[in-house]
Amino acid sequence: MTLTGELLIGAAGVLATAGTMTAFNPASGELIEPEFALGGAAEVDRAVRLAEEAFDSYSHTGLAERAAFLDLIADKLEAVKDELAARTSLETGLPADHLAAETLRAAATFRKFATVVRQGRFLQTAIDPAQPDRQPTPRMDHRLQKVALGPVVIFGASNFPISYSVAGGDTASALAAGCPVILKAHNAHPGASEIQGRVIQQAVAEAGLHEGVFSLIRGAGNEIGEALVDHPLVRAVTFTGSEVGGMALYRRAQQRRDPIPVFTEMTSVNPTFVLPAALAARGAEIGNSLIQRAMFNVGQACLKPATLLAVDGPGFQELREAASAEVEKAAARTMLTPGIHDAYNRNVQRMGECGATLIGAGAAPTRAWDGQSQLYEVTGDQLLAEPVLREEVFGPAVLLVRLTSVDQLLEVARAFRGQLTAAMHADAPDHPAAARLLPILERRTGRIVINALSLPQEVSYASTHGGAFPATSDSRFTSVGMGAIERFLRPVTYQNFPDALLPEPLREGNPLHLWRLVDGELGQH
Known part of the structure; x- marks a missing residue:
């Protein structure tokens, strides 16, 4: 893959509007070509508006279609494994074989979320059928499912330049939930970020999805991060890094006219x-x-x-x-x-x-x-x-x-x-x-x-990567494992709806054969 240094906003490669930067090899002290574009508030606005345009169609993709998209990303990550590992090693000083394994773990995470989507349990569907003869008050039909929040901003991390970065679990879980992603790439590994970003960009195109499902931007200083958090169309933010950085974003998000959740992973000594x-x-x-x-x-x-x-x-x-x-x-x-x-x-x-x-x-x-x-x-x-x-x-x-x-x-x-x-x-x-x-x-x-050590951690249905403050800003959620999808969902109840207007997972006859809670009983009703 030829690196261009462009920002990836939807399907387009965008040149610098706020200067450029060059990757750095910390082992040799040398700069690494090419120059990478930096953007600003205008590029943030363009990426977020594209994500908003994509949201309605992408969040309503069928479960099979969305799962196939996640599997496609996994396939493409595996195909660039060696190239990605080599470039990432240059930019981080980490061993290439370690980074190749990290790429495979990232691909496996996308595949696991594809399975989560196909199973549909993340929707947490619940149905309380109508009881027109109930006394003293009849009950209308009530049906609940979880829906995607909206466009999500993800800040890539420095320490795991693949599995906590562009192709990391935050991206996989947000896309699985039905949320378009605007990825703020970490400037410590711009080439690695571009390779991963182009993989996802290509998968969006091949899956026939709206181009706004994914964008990758990069900027200097705090301004671009602040612009991302401040944008009124952004519905959630994830961040992995220092307590100072995470809490600055969190506080800023709470000061918006419409506060939004910021899911941070910050600091821990893991005693x-x-x-x-x-x-x-x-x-x-x-x-x-x-x-x-x-x-x-x-x-x-x-x-x-x-x-x-x-x-x-x-x-x-x-x-x-x-x-x-x-x-x-x-x-x-x-x-x-x-x-x-x-x-x-x-x-x-x-x-x-x-x-x-x-x-x-x-x-x-x-x-x-x-x-x-x-x-x-x-x-x-x-x-x-x-x-x-x-x-x-x-x-x-x-x-x-x-x-x-x-x-x-x-x-x-x-x-x-x-x-x-x-x-x-x-x-x-x-x-x-x-x-x-x-x-x-x-x-x-x-x-x-x-009787074991805190590292490594399995990426599974039973994983929890979160804790009380300051480890995270919200201890109710995990950023690793299949439960990470819950950060990007909220419940909606559909009351007294005709079957034809209901979302497919809630329709009579259970056309998707999902496990559903019906009158308090769990089964494939």
């Missing part, structure tokens, strides 16, 4: 609690495996197990030594951007200033934007006294917390803010303590893992 019996039985194994997983993607993963907590006792020293030894084996590797690299170094320095002791470090950096792996240690009292030590450090750093007792472990657990994931290692003798810890974690996260 891992090791209870005493598990610590004594396999402390070294836990320490070793956690560090290996924490260093995935140079520690630039939202589910990185960043904080390891254990009671000082049998197995603690083995855990500490194993974790330190594993960190010291780690080579320094290129981080995604110079900005992320500089923020990482500032944050680990701040940990030291707040009392954390460095107990293990990997190889020293050899290139300008290499991230050095580091392991720090604090006591439970230090963690409780200093909120900074409970904040995310985005990069290859882990904090080990030495606790005095299970009671202090529970006290520390209560001190954490909302998290995407929490994990505990517990053997049978630990179950009474685990039972005390569990309700504390339930209030703070949407996913609790036992």
